[in-house]
Amino acid sequence: MFAIAAAIVFGLALLFDLADVSSDAFDYATLVTVGLLFISLHLAGFGTATNWRSGWNNRRRTRR
Template sequence: MLAVVAAVLFGLALLFQLLGVSLEVIGPSVLTTAGLLCVALYFAGVGSRSLSTRRTRR
């Protein structure tokens, strides 16, 4: 999920940069930084399912 969010943020940053759009606070560099943060969290395993969950049979 975080990888998809990162891809969307990178796409928005690219569009902002190509079109020359910059809001007061949100610009291409902020979106790129947020995308890199999402990629780092994805690689760190944040938000991934735990494979060690135990299920009991009844």
């Protein structure tokens, strides 16, 4: 989920940079920083569909 949000934010950052659109709240650097935050959260495992109770170890224990 965070990877999709990061792709959208990076797309907006690219469009803003190409069109030279800038405002005080959302400029190119802010959007890139938010996109990198979303990518790091995605790589850390936040926003994934797996639950901490349904991990690999619990599935292995039930098959014994």
